[in-house]
Amino acid sequence: MRRIWAEPTLEVHGFVGGYVGPGIKSAVPARAEAKLSCRMVPRMRGARTLALVEAFVKQRIPDVRVVAESTLEPYRGIAAGPLADAIRDAYEFGFGTRPAFTREGASIGAVPTMSEILQRPILFLGLSLPEHGYHAPNECYDWTQASGGMAAFARYIERT
Numbered sequence: 001m002r003r004i005w006a007e008p009t010l011e012v013h014g015f016v017g018g019y020v021g022p023g024i025k026s027a028v029p030a031r032a033e034a035k036l037s038c039r040m041v042p043r044m045r046g047a048r049t050l051a052l053v054e055a056f057v058k059q060r061i062p063d064v065r066v067v068a069e070s071t072l073e074p075y076r077g078i079a080a081g082p083l084a085d086a087i088r089d090a091y092e093f094g095f096g097t098r099p100a101f102t103r104e105g106a107s108i109g110a111v112p113t114m115s116e117i118l119q120r121p122i123l124f125l126g127l128s129l130p131e132h133g134y135h136a137p138n139e140c141y142d143w144t145q146a147s148g149g150m151a152a153f154a155r156y157i158e159r160t
Contacts, residue, residue, distance in 0.1 A: 009039040046071025072109030094152030
C-alpha cells in the first residue's frame with residue numbers, strides 16, 4: 001500500500017524507434033523516443049525531479065535530448081480537521097461506512113494551482129472503486145456508487 005499511496009513513480013508510457021511495419025527487421029534505428037512521466041509526492045519539486053531524471057539518463061546515454069513538456073507540483077490533501085471530518089460524515093451518510101483516507105492522486109496538476117489562486121484547501125471525495133478500472137480502457141462506474149456519491153456530496157455541502 002505504501003508504494004501505491006505514498007511513493008513516487010517513474011512510468012514508461014511508450015517507446016518509438018526503428019522499423020514499425022509488418023515483418024521482422026534487424027536494423028538498429030538511428031533514433032528512438034521514450035515517453036515518461038513521474039508521479040510526484042509531497043515535498044518533491046518538478047524542476048528538481050526533471051533534472052535528476054535527465055542526469056540519470058544522460059549518464060547512460062550522453063547524447064540524449066530530454067524534452068520536458070511540463071512539470072506539476074504535488075498536492076497533499078487534508079486528512080484532519082473540520083473539513084476532513086465533514087468528508088468522513090458525508091461518506092458515512094452516503095455509503096453507511098466510515099472512509100479510510102489514502103494518499104492517492106498527488107500529481108493532479110491543477111489542484112495546487114487552484115488552491116493557490118483560491119487561497120482555499122482542495123478536498124477530494126473520491127468515489128471510484130478498484131473494480132471500476134479508473135483511467136483504464138474499460139473504465140466503468142456503477143449506479144450504486146453514483147447514488148451513494150450524490151448523497152455524500154449533498155451531505156458534505158450541507159455540513160460546510
